[in-house]
Structures are given as C-alpha cells and as structure tokens.
Amino acid sequence: MKNIHLISQEPFIEYKSKVGIILAACPNDNTINIFVNGRHLVVKRDEISTPSNEAIEKELIRNEELKDLAYEYNLIELHSQDVESYLTYATYYN
Numbered sequence: 001m002k003n004i005h006l007i008s009q010e011p012f013i014e015y016k017s018k019v020g021i022i023l024a025a026c027p028n029d030n031t032i033n034i035f036v037n038g039r040h041l042v043v044k045r046d047e048i049s050t051p052s053n054e055a056i057e058k059e060l061i062r063n064e065e066l067k068d069l070a071y072e073y074n075l076i077e078l079h080s081q082d083v084e085s086y087l088t089y090a091t092y093y094n
Helices: 053-062 064-072 083-093
Strands: 003-006 012-015 018-022 031-036 039-044 076-079
Touching: 003 053, 012 031, 018 053, 018 064, 053 064, 064 076
Parallel strands: none
Antiparallel strands: 003 076, 012 018, 018 031, 031 039
C-alpha cells in the first residue's frame, strides 16, 4: 500500500458531501469547474466548501480516480514505504 502525502490542500473542495478537485478557476466567475466521483461538473461557488485534511485523505484512499488526478497535477505525493518503517530500517543499519 502506498502512503499519500498531501502537497496542497487548496484545490480540494467538498461538494454535496463529496471531495473533489478544482483544477482551474477564474476568480471573477460565479461558477467553477470541479471533478467529483470521476465526473466533471460546473457548479456555483457558494455550493462548495473546504474539506478537512482527514476527509481529503480518506477520499484519496477510497477513490482511485481522484488519487490519480491529484497525483497527475502534483497535489499529492505517493510513497511506497511509510516514514516509521523507514526510520526503523535506517536506525538498524546505523
């Protein structure tokens, strides 16, 4: 299992209790383009909110499409080994 490290929380949004991503938005527009559950939607700005880090991480673990999109746009890093086991490994050989 790969560990997920969140690089940027800003593009992640919550829409109707689902976590999604905004990839591009004009600050003057009342609507924005978002990606939620593998779908592209155009919604009003006041219909979205900011999800917690925990909600983002849970959704990235559950939703492979969202994880791939976030990785492609450098919003997350994927690590094959967790930090604790790496430090244990490094300590053992020092």
